[in-house]
Amino acid sequence: MRVPAPSADPSPCFAPVAYVCGGARRHRPGPTGIASQVYARVRLDPVVGAAIADAYVAAPVRDERAYSAYAAFCRQTLRQYHLLVGRPEFGGLGVAVRIVDEDPYADVESMVHDVRRRRLKVWASAASGNPHPYLSDGENDMFRAVHDVFGHAASGRGFDRHGEEAAWLKHSTMYSPLAVRALTTETRGQNCAQIFRYGGDRFAEQKAALLPRRFSDPRLVAAAATEVRPSAPG
Numbered sequence: 001m002r003v004p005a006p007s008a009d010p011s012p013c014f015a016p017v018a019y020v021c022g023g024a025r026r027h028r029p030g031p032t033g034i035a036s037q038v039y040a041r042v043r044l045d046p047v048v049g050a051a052i053a054d055a056y057v058a059a060p061v062r063d064e065r066a067y068s069a070y071a072a073f074c075r076q077t078l079r080q081y082h083l084l085v086g087r088p089e090f091g092g093l094g095v096a097v098r099i100v101d102e103d104p105y106a107d108v109e110s111m112v113h114d115v116r117r118r119r120l121k122v123w124a125s126a127a128s129g130n131p132h133p134y135l136s137d138g139e140n141d142m143f144r145a146v147h148d149v150f151g152h153a154a155s156g157r158g159f160d161r162h163g164e165e166a167a168w169l170k171h172s173t174m175y176s177p178l179a180v181r182a183l184t185t186e187t188r189g190q191n192c193a194q195i196f197r198y199g200g201d202r203f204a205e206q207k208a209a210l211l212p213r214r215f216s217d218p219r220l221v222a223a224a225a226t227e228v229r230p231s232a233p234g
Contacts, residue, residue: 010162011108013040017115017153023093024154024174027083032173034222039155041225042166046196049161052215053196056189059209062133066182066210070134073182076175081142084149094118097145101127108158115153120145134208147171147187164191165221172218184216185209 086092096119104121105111114120125140132140151167168187172180189211193204
């Protein structure tokens with residue numbers, strides 16, 4: 001878990017990691033309808049971000065109505081983790097994951113440097129002092145690993161607020177619609193709360209709840225990004 005940079009200017013894009021993109025295509029439940037170039041165009045509108053932050057802060061810490069989404073999210077995250085660390089001769093990506101006690105990467109470039117060499121460090125959930133009300137520490141660690149790889153390394157976007165939005169959109173293609181609702185709370189919701197309500201100074205309290213459906217629909221973000229025509233890459 002990391003606090004996304006609040007800057008209005010998106011950090012530069014980088015070339016998505018090819019073997020990761022190939023693995024994501026093999027895994028995802030079905031066609032996404034999202035062209036690969038869309039991820040470079042994604043921007044988080046601050047008005048939308050503030051509304052998502054308000055919804056996250058207002059949500060209960062634990063809501064039984066979210067449990068079916070979280071159960072699906074956990075099952076699908078586990079399959080993604082097995083893909084990530086599995087041996088290449090058996091269809092896995094062969095990434096060696098290490099759980100460490102402090103944030104291992106100062107920037108996305110350092111993380112991608114490791115991923116290109118099929119290795120990844122993950123900041124241990126147990127070290128954060130912010131326990132999850134549904135996920136175990138091990139499940140949370142597995143999610144952090146797959147999100148860094150299948151969200152950031154596969155989208156070519158960093159850890160600023162726009163990059164986190166693109167990573168959520170990219171990673172959503174690997175989850176079912178039900179599980180995407182939990183993914184949205186875990187990424188889009190927490191990130192927006194950190195940026196727009198806590199000023200990037202502290203992590204948002206982790207929750208097992210669902211945000212309004214309009215905040216969990218990747219099609220809305222993809223459509224908006226398709227309409228953007230940036231004057232320069234990144």
